[in-house]
Amino acid sequence: MKMQDKIAIVTGSAAGIGKEIATTYAREGAKVVIADMNKDAAEATAQELRGTGAQAMSVAMDVTSEDQVNAGVAEVVKAWGGVDVLVSNAGIQIVHPLEEFTLAEWKKMLAIHLDGAFLTTKACLPHMYASGRGGSVIFMGSVHSKEASMLKAPYVTAKHGLIGLAKVIAKEGAKHGVRANVICPGFVRTALVEKQIPEQAKTLGISEAEVIKNVMLKETVDGEFTTVQDVAEVALLFASFPSNALTGQSLVVSHGWFMQ
Template identity: 35%
Template sequence: MLLAGQIAIVTGAGRGIGRAIALAYAREGASLVIAEKDREPAQEVAEKIRGLGGQALVIETDVAQESSVNAMVERVLRELGTIDILVTNAGIQRRYFVHQLPTAEFQAMLDVNLLGTFYCCRAVLPTLYARRTGTILMIASDSGRRGYAYNAAYCASKFAVIGFMEALADEARAYAVRVNALCPAGVKTRMSESVTWGDGRPLRLEHFMEPEEVADVALFLVGPGARAIHGQAIPVYGGVTYRLE
């Protein structure tokens, strides 16, 4: 198995892309830390992993709170001994035209999507650096590569995640720690079901990717076959089936 014996933290793993990634890693032998704000879906994912014969630890974590992230990582090290993989997946998206965008909503997206990524990376880096091994994968977005109307705050947060990833990758190279980002577009998740275009039309989801398609790429990027990939923001667009509208 690709990840046998490894400890992987996946934030926001109770639903959607994070859930699919956690299950994909478990099938390949990793022990999972489900770092999730909502305990009920996190427990469901953990039980599914255990049903596959894997190990899972649920830790209630609010990535927007520095103390919550630090406590999560301290518990992982105390109970599991080390960390091999971090996937910063937790994120939120709320859509507004810029002239109607409340400051609090902009701040909320920065707190979860950007600062949450920073808090998690900073907390695990001393362990990865000391061992001179490990992988960090940030779940960014197509909205971090291209700006979209009615989505300015989310785009800003995800553009920032990619810049942060590139800077961290440049630092982490000296410690043999690989850092990359995934930039999915159009995934069937609870988040995508809740958002609309600026005129109120719902998104058409029939051509969107399944979370498992993104998870397949996320699995490759933390495995040995991707050892030459570092500091990259990888687009994941669903091949020939994906259409924006």
């Protein structure tokens, strides 16, 4: 097993991409922490994983709250003795033309995506450093970490910012064996994306089918959505890679929507 006994915290993992990553890690032998704002949903996912024989626990965590982040990480360390892998996955989407965004919406988006990555990393790094085992910090970026789309100014800004943050962590963490990388998925048909389809259709004055075909999947090589399994496989690669050779990188998984 690629992650035997590694302790992995995955934020926003009660459902969607985060849940698939946590499930993949558990299948590979990790002790997984379902960290989510919705404690009941987090515990339901943890129970589901424990039902398969995996080791899983849940913690309530609003990633924009330093107190909740610190308390959640402390709970994990008390229960299992450390942290080996952090996946900062929690995120939301708000879609408007830039001039229609309120400052409150802008700050909310940056707080969840960027502040959340900063706070969870800051809480986990001391435990990774102290363990002597090293560790892996993984941020959930997006093709929008590389490319812009209309109607998503704060989202694109935040996702670009994650690449810079990961590069700094990679340099600072190297002497401790801590790697930092960013996963950059294309459109994954989660609840987050399902919500965007009618919103973009209304804003752009086109049908929902046209949003999918001509906006979301237009630049892919095959007109296909990226799957949660696709993303989880990249998360497994980053978490289980054995050396500092793979650090400070961002890997796009998007059916060719963005090519480097």
